Amino acid sequence: MPRFQIKSLVFLAGLIVLVGEANSTLRRIPIQKSPNFKRSHKNIVAERDFVQQKYNRQYTANGYPMEHLSNYDNFQYYGNISIGTPGQDFLVQFDTGSSNLWVPGSSCISTACQDHQVFYKNKSSTYVANGTAFSITYGTGSVSGYLSVDCVGFAGLTIQSQTFGEVTTEQGTNFVDAYFDGILGMGFPSLAVDGVTPTFQNMMQQGLVQSPVFSFFLRDNGSVTFYGGELILGGSDPSLYSGSLTYVNVVQAAYWKFQTDYIKVGSTSISTFAQAIADTGTSLIIAPQAQYDQISQLFNANSEGLFECSSTSYPDLIININGVDFKIPAKYYIIEEEDFCSLAIQSINQDFWIMGDVFLGRIYTEFDVGNQRLGFAPVNSAVGLRKAVLWRIFTLLLACGMWKLKN
Known part of the structure; x- marks a missing residue:
């Protein structure tokens, strides 16, 4: 499906969600996955390299963080926002592992900008120039430009005077085939480049959300549908999870880092009282090297997590948080490709x-900014399937509508 049709689907789905939630205190953004999403050993290794650069930041001479970006099609969630007055629509990746918002600017002539939405500052009556230069260097490319200020809208809310990066140059091929236009970071302010106030913190300061909380309901529905779940602003929706939320305090208000009680594979203990980060910008589970080595030995996997599949069943991965076990069935952390299997756990x-x-x-x-804590509960799978079916019906109807318009 052409990228412009996918963007139309996301935008119209957002309108439908907003209409359905107009009387609710919670604001929702439908989240989509790339239609090319596919977990494979090759993609797992590629993303492992991306995560390594993301969390082992180096710094250029001007002090801007370096990150590695690769193979975005395979592991990112994205949704619709608008910038300016009247609003100019963009698809952005919602990333709890970073804190800045940036989109391509109209003066960008790089190849990656030509197939994406760009921001036209001269078309916005609320645009305010900032002009501070910014540059983020990635392992195989970079983005650079300047900071700008304008209103940002999503989920029916409008943030006034939001500072964001307006990209004028995208070097390398990282973003050429990406289905999103930019990144919206949802980490804490201490992670933000140039000390920019993140969008959600501005929402809180401007009284736009009932509670200083946002939550993610993420679903992996394979390649059948683009439905990836929801980003909910202002709280949590109990209908989307089973039981009650288990809370744990954030140990460092930068990344969303928390402490686990223990982690096991089946009955085999892997770690105790280890710290972990909840990162919506990553698809894998990343373990410290010693713990990864222990897990790979259980499966006789090589250094890249590849091993020969067995006919026997594999155990659950168990993460205990504040006394509660959260089980990840093997089919989610082991990827089968013909006779070989790959661990979706890397190091x-x-x-x-x-x-x-x-x-x-x-x-x-649940990401509780006000109390600096995280809440976890098993997803309500029945709800996810129902919403995915509704999304399929909606996309079919929209496709028929587009066909009629063209004919």
């Missing part, structure tokens, strides 16, 4: 765990 040079989609796709997660 980089870090001493903490990173819980990406392999974990978050099974566990509803």
